[in-house]
Amino acid sequence: MLAAKKVVILGDGAAGTIMANKLRMLTHSSETRIVVIGNSKKHYFKPDGVHIPFKLKRYQNSVKPTRFLFNYGVEYIFDEATGIDVSQRTVRLKSGNSTSYDYLIIATGDRFDYNEIPGYIGEARHFYDLQHSLELANILDSFNGGKIVIGPSSIPYQCPPAPYEFTFLLDKYLRDRGIRDKTEIHYTFPLNRVFTMENVANFVNRLFDERGIITHTLFNVESINGLNKTVTSIEGEDVKYDLLIMVPPHKGQKMITDSELAGPSGYIDVDRHKLSYKDYDDVFAIGDATNLPISKAGATAHFESEYLANRIAHEISGNVYDETYNGEVACTTITGAGKAMTLYFSYDRPPRAEFQSKMDYLLKWTSADTYFSGMLRGIM
Amino acid sequence: MAEEIKADKVVDARGSFCPGPLMELIKAYKEAKAGDVISVYSTDNGTKTDAPAWIKKSGNELIKIIDRNGYVEIVMKKVR
Numbered sequence: 001m002l003a004a005k006k007v008v009i010l011g012d013g014a015a016g017t018i019m020a021n022k023l024r025m026l027t028h029s030s031e032t033r034i035v036v037i038g039n040s041k042k043h044y045f046k047p048d049g050v051h052i053p054f055k056l057k058r059y060q061n062s063v064k065p066t067r068f069l070f071n072y073g074v075e076y077i078f079d080e081a082t083g084i085d086v087s088q089r090t091v092r093l094k095s096g097n098s099t100s101y102d103y104l105i106i107a108t109g110d111r112f113d114y115n116e117i118p119g120y121i122g123e124a125r126h127f128y129d130l131q132h133s134l135e136l137a138n139i140l141d142s143f144n145g146g147k148i149v150i151g152p153s154s155i156p157y158q159c160p161p162a163p164y165e166f167t168f169l170l171d172k173y174l175r176d177r178g179i180r181d182k183t184e185i186h187y188t189f190p191l192n193r194v195f196t197m198e199n200v201a202n203f204v205n206r207l208f209d210e211r212g213i214i215t216h217t218l219f220n221v222e223s224i225n226g227l228n229k230t231v232t233s234i235e236g237e238d239v240k241y242d243l244l245i246m247v248p249p250h251k252g253q254k255m256i257t258d259s260e261l262a263g264p265s266g267y268i269d270v271d272r273h274k275l276s277y278k279d280y281d282d283v284f285a286i287g288d289a290t291n292l293p294i295s296k297a298g299a300t301a302h303f304e305s306e307y308l309a310n311r312i313a314h315e316i317s318g319n320v321y322d323e324t325y326n327g328e329v330a331c332t333t334i335t336g337a338g339k340a341m342t343l344y345f346s347y348d349r350p351p352r353a354e355f356q357s358k359m360d361y362l363l364k365w366t367s368a369d370t371y372f373s374g375m376l377r378g379i380m
Numbered sequence: 381m382a383e384e385i386k387a388d389k390v391v392d393a394r395g396s397f398c399p400g401p402l403m404e405l406i407k408a409y410k411e412a413k414a415g416d417v418i419s420v421y422s423t424d425n426g427t428k429t430d431a432p433a434w435i436k437k438s439g440n441e442l443i444k445i446i447d448r449n450g451y452v453e454i455v456m457k458k459v460r
Contacts, residue, residue: 154403155399155403156403190399190403190406191399191402191430192429192430192433192434192437196398196399198426218433218434218437218438220406234406234409234410234438235434235437235438235439236437236438236439236460237437293396293397293398293400347397
């Protein structure tokens with residue numbers, strides 16, 4: 001009997017967890033050993049970060065202990081990869097150990113690089129992790145009017161719709177508190193529209209106009225001056241603020257660059273249809289770790305995992321898998337108080353941004369439950 | 381014969397999709413010094429409008445847009 005193939009998955013976030021659980025459901029433990037390496041004690045459902053600053057959701061329901069999220073038969077090692085040698089098929093770990101693999105799936109995500117923008121630390125706020133979402137809730141509590149500036153500082157960043165989702169919820173929050181007329185909302189975006197995809201940008205722009213939200217396009221943040229409360233773009237525009245909510249610059253993991261799997265950006269160049277790294281048929285990357293031209297979002301990792309788990313399961317069992325990954329993503333985004341819009345798209349097919357509905361909002365509202373009970377478990 | 385402008389930095393963003401080429405151009409701009417000529421190659425249709433809009437707004441100089449075989453080349457000079 002042949003030894004079981006060892007699949008090592010680096011990362012215990014959405015991409016790594018979904019991938020491990022899907023593959024476990026598709027393969028028998030006698031033929032596949034699945035090892036996940038990660039160091040997160042808690043798994044946070046990041047999309048709830050747009051609700052938490054407005055106290056619309058209790059954060060406790062958005063967090064689960066990581067080690068309980070893996071299906072039976074997935075080995076979870078609490079450690080951190082410090083280096084990858086694809087020629088030797090080994091991964092070095094922080095503990096001093098190393099591990100070999102037959103298949104390696106890199107799902108190490110990305111990170112915030114606050115130092116990229118002088119003046120960011122201590123001055124700008126954001127809602128891209130739980131701690132900062134909770135801090136922002138306190139800051140909004142004591143906000144009584146003024147000028148709020150919101151936007152992504154640069155591209156790429158996680159969950160591209162999140163800044164506009166937050167802005168719609170902020171507009172509603174300020175109206176409910178009776179201080180919308182004392183507040184200017186300014187929205188900045190790095191491109192010459194308010195979103196990456198043109199038809200979604202047109203849709204969102206119309207809703208911004210209806211709500212009196214002022215936009216600044218082609219605005220890539222260069223620096224922040226906390227003394228005179230000004231954010232300056234590379235393009236030379238200065239915008240004053242009283243409260244600055246700015247998505248921090250993102251980068252891939254330093255370990256990826258140090259392992260020479262990517263350049264300074266840290267994002268891994270993978271085949272857009274096979275998700276494989278260079279000519280290696282045993283090294284793959286999924287989720288936020290790649291430089292694919294699609295959203296950095298759990299929804300992307302979900303679709304990528306569906307393809308890759310099937311491909312690896314077929315290969316291990318000696319079968320051919322003819323399908324490819326074509327950039328499919330589906331995500332539901334908030335477009336106002338009690339309204340949302342579901343977008344389906346792929347590499348070649350832009351989303352249709354045509355209507356928003358209460359039903360879509362309910363889908364979004366319950367997505368943490370769907371995520372933890374179904375999607376993350378690999379059964380959706 | 382038209383004079384060829386020699387770029388100090390060439391960004392080959394062919395195969396990359398919007399907003400990749402523009403972001404690559406901005407990255408090269410940040411690393412360049414005033415007076416440098418930067419050339420970006422792109423196969424994405426959006427670059428033909430996005431990049432000139434960015435060059436104009438950022439106060440730099442658009443030197444030319446050249447339709448090559450299967451891609452577009454946009455040449456700019458860093459002014460500020």
